Amino acid sequence: MDKSYIYLHGFASSPKSAKADFLRDRFREKQIDLQIPDLNQGDFYHLTLTRQLQQIESEFNLKSEQKKVIVGSSFGGLTATWLAQRNPSVERLILLAPAFEFLIHVLPLLGNEKLEKWQLERDLSVYHHGEQRDVLLNYHFIEDLSQYSDEQLNRSLPTLIIHGKQDEIIPIEASRNYTASRPWVKLIEVESDHALGNVLPEIWEAIKLNLDE
Structure with a gap:
């Protein structure tokens, strides 16, 4: 039974x-087809963690017995970890600057005034790097995410985290905190920011070693 390899942006x-x-x-190059779904679904406005989980579970039949390896970046890393928690078919995780403690770290970046306005008016203008323009996001994104607690992520499976020491969005402390109580998680700290753009070859070497274990 072939494994599926999935990347969540x-x-x-x-x-x-x-x-x-x-x-x-x-x-x-390793003759592996890395499948990369579009988590925006053409409707960024209604994006939620729940929607991402349901999309991937359905699109890749995570309830089947076929084994999956998921690579997740930032919010995709948080999504990947919840997928592994809910689906035994996920056998390995590789997380790049995963968005643990998202609400703790990201909401303060908005500032109280902008956050209160978002909650009241329901819409927030967000710069979308994929579309290279500002798009709206509904406040339900926050309400939905509030239902999920990182403390519930306790399934033991091989997990590699690569996180930049200069991460300005999700501080490396978030991954350090996550790793501290989970002995099955290996954390590699790199000299980079949230994008990890300057250490891609280094990331690939770590991933290759992880896949070959």
């Missing part, structure tokens, strides 16, 4: 991001 990103392209090419 980050928040306000796309399957055509530089990281996605890089990893798709590297996996192809």
